[in-house]
Amino acid sequence: MMKKYKPIGLYIDDIKCRKMLEDMAEQGWILESCGDSFFVFRKGTPQTLHYYIDYNRSDPEYDALLKEMGYRFVDARRTVRIYCSAEELPELQTDPVTRMMALNELIPASEIWFSLLLAAVIVFAALMTSGSLAVDLFSFFFHSTRIMYRILMLVLAGTLVLYALLVYLQRRSIRRQAEGIRSGMDFNIAAFYFINILSSVLLILVLCLYWLTYHDSLFVILYPLLILGSTWIARTIMNRYISTMSRKDKRTVLSIILVMGLLFFRFAINAHLDTGREQVRKTDIVTYHDPQTSLYSEETNPILQRISIFGADSHAEEIAAECSNGFVADTVFRKLIRYAAYMKNPVGRDYPCSNFTAMEEYGHLAEGPLPSYTDALELFVKEETSGAEIYTIHDVPMFNDIIYDPVTGIPEADTYVNDICIIRKQNTVIMIRGFADTVQIIREFHTK
Amino acid sequence: MARKEFETLTPQMYYTLLVLKNPHHGYEIMNEIAELTDRAVQVGAGTLYALLPRFIEDGYIAMVQETDRKKIYQITDAGRRKLLQETVKMERMLRNYREVFNDEKI
Numbered sequence: 001m002m003k004k005y006k007p008i009g010l011y012i013d014d015i016k017c018r019k020m021l022e023d024m025a026e027q028g029w030i031l032e033s034c035g036d037s038f039f040v041f042r043k044g045t046p047q048t049l050h051y052y053i054d055y056n057r058s059d060p061e062y063d064a065l066l067k068e069m070g071y072r073f074v075d076a077r078r079t080v081r082i083y084c085s086a087e088e089l090p091e092l093q094t095d096p097v098t099r100m101m102a103l104n105e106l107i108p109a110s111e112i113w114f115s116l117l118l119a120a121v122i123v124f125a126a127l128m129t130s131g132s133l134a135v136d137l138f139s140f141f142f143h144s145t146r147i148m149y150r151i152l153m154l155v156l157a158g159t160l161v162l163y164a165l166l167v168y169l170q171r172r173s174i175r176r177q178a179e180g181i182r183s184g185m186d187f188n189i190a191a192f193y194f195i196n197i198l199s200s201v202l203l204i205l206v207l208c209l210y211w212l213t214y215h216d217s218l219f220v221i222l223y224p225l226l227i228l229g230s231t232w233i234a235r236t237i238m239n240r241y242i243s244t245m246s247r248k249d250k251r252t253v254l255s256i257i258l259v260m261g262l263l264f265f266r267f268a269i270n271a272h273l274d275t276g277r278e279q280v281r282k283t284d285i286v287t288y289h290d291p292q293t294s295l296y297s298e299e300t301n302p303i304l305q306r307i308s309i310f311g312a313d314s315h316a317e318e319i320a321a322e323c324s325n326g327f328v329a330d331t332v333f334r335k336l337i338r339y340a341a342y343m344k345n346p347v348g349r350d351y352p353c354s355n356f357t358a359m360e361e362y363g364h365l366a367e368g369p370l371p372s373y374t375d376a377l378e379l380f381v382k383e384e385t386s387g388a389e390i391y392t393i394h395d396v397p398m399f400n401d402i403i404y405d406p407v408t409g410i411p412e413a414d415t416y417v418n419d420i421c422i423i424r425k426q427n428t429v430i431m432i433r434g435f436a437d438t439v440q441i442i443r444e445f446h447t448k
Numbered sequence: 449m450a451r452k453e454f455e456t457l458t459p460q461m462y463y464t465l466l467v468l469k470n471p472h473h474g475y476e477i478m479n480e481i482a483e484l485t486d487r488a489v490q491v492g493a494g495t496l497y498a499l500l501p502r503f504i505e506d507g508y509i510a511m512v513q514e515t516d517r518k519k520i521y522q523i524t525d526a527g528r529r530k531l532l533q534e535t536v537k538m539e540r541m542l543r544n545y546r547e548v549f550n551d552e553k554i
């Protein structure tokens with residue numbers, strides 16, 4: 001069945017709205033329903049229909065009365081109810097003052113504040129994720145959805161601000177009706193189009209960004225769609241049922257939504273969506289082809305590699321991330337640089353870090369902020385070889401690797417400190433920690 | 449607490465309160481007003497049912513009976529005082545009119 005759609009913005013102007021509906025009926029388009037954004041018309045025979053708009057809540061006695069008088073209910077948006085009839089019936093609204101009184105209650109000012117407040121809550125929750133991303137890189141290395149989380153949340157907050165603006169413009173338009181100024185049909189429709197298109201464009205941009213970053217993970221597209229879809233559903237439900245709720249009920253529902261929004265956005269960042277596994281991959285343990293070293297890994301800790309050099313044992317840790325694109329690789333690289341720099345000067349801790357796994361603890365408990373990327377980079381020595389950039393930081397204090405002389409009990413020199421080496425090879429980022437000579441060997445293996 | 453829209457009653461509001469001297473339900477109110485004014489004032493269903501709950505909120509009328517889904521309303525003392533207030537205003541207007549135009553033929 002053919003359908004036509006017209007934007008709903010007009011519904012607050014009864015004269016223009018009724019004229020539009022009646023004109024459409026003359027052309028054969030009969031109003032079927034009104035949703036959150038559009039009037040929906042279905043194709044029928046061209047006929048003369050009279051439309052009436054009412055602002056009262058549904059009530060058994062009142063509904064029966066209207067039905068008896070011949071007004072046929074079509075659909076409602078909030079407390080604006082549309083009736084039609086084939087014959088001309090007495091006007092429903094005979095007092096302009098009373099009509100304005102009812103219309104003023106249509107869109108409460110609280111919606112503006114509520115949208116802005118929710119936007120602020122979301123921005124706050126998004127900004128709060130700065131610490132946990134570092135944790136992600138070590139303990140949840142494969143859950144890179146959170147790299148884009150903040151961007152999505154900020155865009156969502158942006159659309160809420162735009163919605164608040166739309167509500168403000170509609171309220172202004174209603175106020176001006178009371179003063180006898182009817183906004184041009186163009187204004188209502190233009191505002192509606194402008195704001196909704198802008199919101200949609202923002203959201204589509206975010207989805208494209210997601211696609212470009214995680215192009216082989218369909219689920220990561222569904223995650224933002226889930227958030228956006230639920231806000232759209234919430235708005236549609238709100239517009240349909242808000243007219244049947246009393247003021248006290250409305251406040252209760254909105255408070256519940258606000259609290260749930262807070263909780264949802266605070267804990268959504270901890271949602272372990274099993275996505276992005278392909279984006280950041282740990283490399284397989286390889287054998288270093290050097291007659292003087294043998295390499296094996298301890299199964300209990302897949303990132304620990306124990307290297308035997310010249311017959312002596314030496315520890316090293318390696319994390320490698322094969323990222324699907326430069327953006328993810330950049331993000332991982334920058335975080336690792338900042339973490340290594342932090343390990344060299346751990347602010348707010350009275351003992352150094354022991355190993356990468358302990359840095360997971362750091363992510364939670366770091367009392368000082370990570371140094372900025374530019375500050376951190378200064379601590380590194382940079383070398384470039386073909387196809388790889390190597391950043392090395394020396395003399396990082398590492399607690400567990402101190403080797404004590406079995407006789408004297410005195411710690412041996414050079415066992416206090418480690419080197420950390422971060423290698424960037426196109427979209428692969430490797431971080432190696434160990435004694436200087438061990439790190440050197442592994443480094444050469446990666447970059448030859 | 450009273451709405452600012454009710455500070456000066458419009459004719460529609462005035463007549464609604466007026467006919468509620470006796471208890472009536474919604475549809476009866478509309479008919480009473482049309483009869484009383486010889487169809488000069490017609491109150492639409494939408495307007496009437498917008499006024500009734502708001503009059504109740506402001507204390508001008510009260511629901512005196514609820515039978516069989518039909519609610520019956522009647523004016524309260526506060527409503528009577530409001531009507532009187534408005535009537536006094538209108539009487540003054542009439543008086544001033546006659547003073548100004550002094551039985552001139554218009």
